[in-house]
Amino acid sequence: DIQMTQFPSTLSAFVGDRVTITCRASQSVSNWLAWYQQKPGRAPKLLMSMTSSLESGVPSRFSGSGSGTEFTLTISSLQPDDFATYYCQQYHSFSTFGQGTKLEIK
């Protein structure tokens, strides 16, 4: 089974900051990597798939990069609505989620 390691587990930042979340796979997942945002009491929301392909309606301040085993999610200028928990997911071999990164307001 493919394991996904996501870090940091918690990230504190200011509105306007640029932040990066990293996700590492235990073996290559090529570009079969997605990112989700989840707010308290809500279902997860797909932000992007295929490493960097943004879903419709997702702001362009979100971007993804990487391939193989190392991936990043970057938010270029944090907005108040962005404070949430983020998960990576590989779907190269069925599915595995990372442990999540909670993005908090500093």
Added chain:
Amino acid sequence: EVQLVESGGGSVQPGTSLRLSCAASGFAFEDHAMEWVRQAPGKGLEWVAGISWDSDTVAYADSVKGRFTVSRDNAKRSLYLRMNSLRDDDTAFYYCARSGGTFLDDAFDIWGQGTVVTVSS
């Protein structure tokens, strides 16, 4: 409106069974693989099971293999999860999610609001 609505959750004792359902609307259900994902209280997301559009391919997380069975009825636009031999650590919010593709090889682009399963003696 594209929508997934889960039902069937509840509070049960260890060792018992439960069947979750997920009703789909607003899209061609038969064109998509479907998935179950759970989230224990205060914890992260855990993929549970998936089923291809034609039910030919099913897959399970190791934690539920042999105890849970995923199925679907395309005519009824419904997804199911039969959970047997429930354990305390199966306690979670269970989400139904739509795969972007027909097989188990795409991201999950639509999610339901979830149903709670509590396993406790």
